[in-house]
Amino acid sequence: MSKQFNDEEIIKLYQQGNDELPPKALDDAILAHASDAISKDQPVIIKPNRWWHYSGIAAAMVAIAVFAPWQYYQEPDFESELKSVESIDKPALPQAKKTAKREPQVEMMELLADDVQLEKIEVTGSRVERVAPEQKAPSVLAPPLEIQNSKGIELRSEFNVVLAKLEENDKNGAEQALIQLLEAKPDLHDMIPEPLEGLYQTLLKNGKLTKPK
Amino acid sequence: MLDYGKGNQAAFRALYARHKGPLYRYVCRQLGTKYHSKAQELFQEVWLRVIDNRTRYKVEAKFSTWLYRIAHNLLVDEHRKLTARGEHLSLVDDEQHEGNYLTLASNQTHQENTLHNDYLQKAIKHCVELLVPQQREAFLLRHEAGFEPAQVCNIVEAKPETVKTRLRYAMSQLRECLERKAGATELGGERQV
DSSP, rough: OOOOOOHHHHHHOOOOHHOOOHHHHHHHHHHHHHHHHHHSSSSSOEEEEEEHHHHHHHHHHHHHHHHHHHHHHHHHHHHHHHHHHHHHHHHHHHHHHHHHHSHHHHHHHHHHHHHHHHHHHHHOHHHHHHHHHGGGGHHHHHHHHHHHHHHHHHHHHHHHHHHHHHHTTOOHHHHHHHHHHHHHHHGGGGGHHHHHHHHHHHHHHHTTTTTOO | OOOHTOOOHHHHHHHHHHHHHHHHHHHHHHOOOOGGGEEEEEEHHHHHHHHHTGOOTTTSSOOOHHHHHHHHHHHHHHHHHHHHHTOOOOHHHHHHGGGGEEEETOOTTTTTTHHHHHHHHHHHHHHHHHHOOOHHHHHHHHSSSOOOOOHHHHHHHHHHHHHHHHHHHHHHHHHHHHHHHHHHHHOOEEEOO
């Protein structure tokens, strides 16, 4: 009679010595494939090409190196210009006040000198005009004064000898000097300055001097 | 598996070491000794699919369930190919080929018990190969891979009653097969597995 097998015996019998494994070559092939798949998955880190970053930084540094000394060179000039403007501005107003007290001749000469300086400043830059616009007033008024004064200065220089003798109370000397001057330069008959007007009229009445036609 | 999906090679090695034996035996038993080389090819294909789908793996079921489901699908395809070519193992054919298997001399009284046990172990494996494919698959998943009946249902996509019936019929077939082989040895003569 054949042996009877229950379920547990059949299962136990099946599991006994059930230790078959895949061959080593198959294991290696599968593990190699798994390894390759992972290595392919690894993201390739591509370093971004940052040459333009570095070149941009280098260009900026070159620009700074080139233009920074230029700026340093410019700054003192700017400051000196400002100082010169300030130095002109400050005495300008007191000088204008002083001129009112001085003699007209001296006043005219100083104003002429001021005008020359102001014209130079105006040429150097418009900024100066903006900084001290009030300084333009004398420069605008200067041309007519200049014309008058230039003639006056020349006349006075011609009559200086006469005026000097008159101030020394040397009336005869003054008369002689005036006669000689007018004989030498008859054009001066029409340009007699006020201090010498009385002396000139006296000489005409005395007949010592004749006014040319 | 999630670790391997993130690039941990050691995690795959651990998974492979844990599952390679049962899966290999499951695939080999399913295709039979006649198709041993094909079974190895199919076993490799299962793992290649696991590797290729590592990033798509979701924790919806145990990894082993997912693994054996891949194997099940590949085996179903392979059975269809074999059936179409008329090469699929049939019970009749295998019964006819029984004489080609290992033959043991019955008159070797020494080492009788050991030999008898070895004979029965080989006999049960041969009996498993003789099972109907669906019954064999249920038996192997339950007793080779160690799945619970519910998990077997998930893998083979069958109802629980169907799986239970397959398991019951499989045990019945194995019992009959073993008793027949054991009875043959007791009657004397050559033991044929």
